[in-house]
Amino acid sequence: MENKRLRQILGIGLLLGALTLILYWPVQHYGFVEFDDDVYVEKNPWVTRGITVESAAWAFRNLDVGFWHPLTWLSHLLDFEVYRYHAGGHHWTNVQIHLVSAILLFIVLSAMTGLPWASGLTAALFAVHPLHVESVTWISERKDVLSGFFWILTVGLYFIYVRKPTVARYLSVFAAFSLGMLSKPMLVTLPVVLLLLDAWPLQRLESPATCIDRLLAFKKDTQAVRVFRLIMEKMPFLTLSAASGVLAILAQESHGALASLEALPLELRLANAPVACIAYLWKMVRPIELAVFYPHPGMQPIWKVVGSFLILVGVTAWVIRQVRTAPHLAVGWFWYLISLLPVLGIIQVGSHSMADRYTYIPLIGIFIMIAWVLQDAAQRRRSLRPAIAAAGCVMVLGSMILASMQLTYWTDYRTLFEHANRVTERNHIACNNLGVVAHREDRIGDAVSYFKQAVEFKPDYRDAWLNLGRCHVALQQYSDAVACFRKAIEIDPVTLTNRFLLGFSLMHTGAMDESARELQQVVERQSDNDEARFYLGMARLSQGRKGDAEEQFKEVLRINPNHAAAHNNIGLLLLADGRSDGAIAHFKRAVELAPGNVTMEDNLRKSLLTKEKERPPCEP
Incomplete structure (x- = not known):
């Protein structure tokens, strides 16, 4: 019997691995998506160093992307050491982590429940569901798959600890949990989920032996005392969760990613939360029209808010009523709700209303509900087993087919956002990124149209205003560019790029004094900005302040000795001043x-002729 069970587990595990590899095999040929992949890997000056002492130290102190996730950074550093700029290798690491997580999920659930087929269905849906394509395929979401692995590993080690509570086993659970936190703070709710697992399938409410029993000796052994002991057992985990949550908020705030209450009031966030909970479930059942970005609609229709809230309350009441006969329903449902709570937008990061990647761990709870409902039905009525097995196969194969279709949208940057723009409404991010693609392809007219749509959909979208201004610069429409850059500064008065571009455009409209003021602000706050200093020198030159202009051009050469235009301009000033040498x-x-630059070559010839004329004539 034991050998049969072992063969069964081995067979299901191999099948899970095969399904995952078949589905995600094409990603080896995908490139970087310049939507965070450039920040995380491709153009990150630290990551592209590979593994060094300095880059490893940077991984632990860096908050640049609004997260403190040093283990995720270390994984990117290691990947770059191995794969360099071969994006397929970075993709493949995500797939490998996801594959291991799926098999580990199956092993853990099977060990805890003794039901390999239900555990296998749960893990298979986790492995191939279309909603998880984003987390697995997007290199930037390494933090999702890595933290997901440690979530599942923590649960597995917790089960081992529960079987024989020792301090060493307890510490192993805490270590895995800590590593998960170092990957992404999504694990903040895991201690509460462990309490759910104490109820089912671990059955610890009856006799919760812990490694701290000697510290918590009670005269009476009541239900309340048992629950209290289980909660106290989780206190180190809860403490780390609280600290990690605070750090995550501070990191997002330092990055400027937190939406203010003025930009998105609390009532809009609260209204969106129940709608998002139901929307994720709907997308789980009908996983089509998935997008990399879903714009926040502002105020949701009241019927949708009330309806979603009532559905959530109704399902919650139903699973609580079934808790004695079907505890897996309550555990699965609360797993979903509790693990989804940090990403429901109460503390809003960015301008999205929801994201497929947020379902990576939460949907495990729903998959448990589905698998165990089918398991119960098969146990009650043996005649239905073939139909139930067929239903499970249809769910898995159907998910694979839809996931493979979703994968095709991730082949490149343009395809990804064309699809997002097609399946969502008023998507300012998609329009902006399609505008970037058009601009790079010198389709400036198309780019202008996309950027105008982006600022129409979201008038306070600074990046789109900047990009629209850049298009006007390319078209030499400098007055229009000035208007765009002024709008960008109105939205974000801190970022110096806004002022630099405004100063550059003002110069081309002839407003030299105002141009110089803007560029002066840039160099005062960013003294090593060689381009800002160069154009400030140009403005000073136009104002007739040749000494100040020469000083700026010399500073440019101090910062960047290979700046050809600065050399040329200093040469012109020296030549005009009679310093021909x-x-x-x-x-x-x-x-x-700058070989081949006709203007610079002419200036060199003129200076040589001037030098020749300065020589005294030879005596006959």
């Missing part, structure tokens, strides 16, 4: 740095 040296360097 110095002018010739700078012109020669400019020509070396």
Whole structure:
């Protein structure tokens, strides 16, 4: 019997691995998606160093993307050490972690419940569901699959600890939990989920032996005392969760990712939360029209808010009523709700209303509900077993087919956002990114149309205003560019890029004094910005302040000795001042740095002729 069970577990595990590999095999040929992949890997100056002492230290102190997740950074550093700029390798690491997590989920559930087929169905749905394509395929979401692995590992080690509570086993659980927190703070709710698992399937409410029983000796052994002991057992986990949650909020705030209450009032966030809970369930059942970004609609229709809330209350009441006869329903349902709570937007990060990646761990709870309902039905009526098995196969294969279709949208940047723009409404992120694609392809007219749509959909979208301004610069429509950059500064007066572009555009409209003021602000706060100093020098030159202009051009060369235009401009100033030797040296360097530049070559010839004329005539 034991050998048969072992063969069964091995067979299901191999099948899970095969299904996952078949589904995600194509991602080895996918590239980077310049929607956070550039920030996380491709253009990150620290990650592209690979594993060094300095980059490892940076991983532990960095908050640049609004997360403190050093283990995730270390995984990216290791990947770059191995794969360099081969994006397929980075994708494949995500797939490998996801595959291991799916098999581990099956093993853990099977060990806890003794039901390999129900556990296998749960793990299979986790492995191949279309809602998980985003987490697995998107390199930037390494934090999802890595933290998901440690979530499942923590549950597995917790089960081992429960079977024989020792301090060593307890510490192993806490270590896995801590590593998960170092991957992504999504694990903040795991201690509460462990309490759910204490009720089912671990049955610890009857006799909750813990490794701290000697510290919690009670005269009476009541239900309340048992629950209290289980809660106290989780206190180190809850403490770490609280600290990690606070750190996550501070990191997001430092990155400017937290939406203010003025931008998105609390009532809109509370209204969106129940709608998102139901929307995820609907997308689980009907996983089509999935997008990488779902714009926040603002105030949801009241009927949708009330209806979603009533459905949540109704299902919650129903699973509580079934808790004695079907505890898996309550555990699965509350697993879903509790693990989803941190990402429901009460503390809003970004401008989205929901995200497929947020379902990576929460949907395990729903998959448990589905699998165990089918398991119970099969146990009650043996005649239905073939039909139930067929239903499970249809769910898994149907999910695989839809997931493979969803995968095709991740082949490149343009396809991803064309699809997002097609299946959502008023998607400012999709429009902006499609505009970026059009701009790179020199389809400036199309880019302008996309950027105008983006700012129409979200008038306070700074990036779209900047990009629209850049298009006007490309079209030499500098007055329109000035208006766009002024709007960007109105939205975000801190970021210096806004002021630099405004100063640059003002210069081309002839407003030299105002241009100089904007560029002066940039160099005062960013002294090593060579481009800002160069154009400030140009503005000073137009104002007739040649000494100040020369000073700025010299600063440019201090920062960037290979700036050809700065060499050329200093040469012109020196030549005008009668210092032809110095002018010739700078012109020669400019020509070396920019071979084929006709203007610089002419300036060099003129300076040489001037030098020739300065020589005294030879005596006959």
